[in-house]
Amino acid sequence: MLWKDIYELGVPAIDAQHKELFSRVEAFLQVLRSKESWEEKLPKINETLEFMKGYVVEHFHDEEEYQKKINYPKYEAHKQVHIGMVDYVLEVSKQFEESDNNENLMQQFGGKLLSWLINHVAAEDQQIADYAKKEGVSGNGR
């Protein structure tokens, strides 16, 4: 399973979104790595890519709002990391369409997404939770 309890931040609203995000990415990886032919996988791949484009933006926005609410000092830097990932997802999506659904491109995307997501939640987002706990504002979810 992709989600592990150690990734929990202790902020219920963000934890719920992270679990949803991990669940969708896990479903995406299972399809990506399944033994089916690429043509059979494509509808699910495209569906997940569309979801990612929307949900990642929505989740990042909500997380940024939470950071503003608790006056997180690294808000700007964290926002830039989010912007970088959104740009990457959009660029890959564009390249995927232009390449007529190239499988190698999507396998490369899947690998990077896996490491990026785990690091972002386990390391970078954890800093938000640590700050919130230190400041006594960890219950200030939306």
Added chain:
Amino acid sequence: MVDKLYKAFVDATYNVFNLMFNISDISDHPIDEFACDNELDISVGIVGELQGEVIYRFPVVTSLNMVNIMSGMEFEDVDIFVTSAISEIANIISGNVITALSDNVFRYDILPPVLGKPSDAKEYEIEENCCICTSLGEICLDVRLNRA
């Protein structure tokens, strides 16, 4: 400063394994004791007032263990997916070093990770290396830098 930079790469590797894989039992030893002929070499270029590269040498066994733990799936071969996941980890470690040392006198940045070991022909003023041992396997770091 150079010692500090090398130590920062070792520390960042420790931290990434600790946070991403929940592994705290990590140690390092000299690279001479590293024996591996089947590995994934990822090179991350450094540009700016320091120039060179950091080569991350991930044995295939270590690479597969890492991706298996992260994904909860069973990967048996190093393919494009595994290479991309491991390259991103090299990128994360290098990025963390840049962030940790952002207040230093030297200004430098990192380039996207590239698969393959660079040539040994070029000489570097600074060459440091070590092997980091974890329960997922070993990883070797090879830091090669010149002052610009």
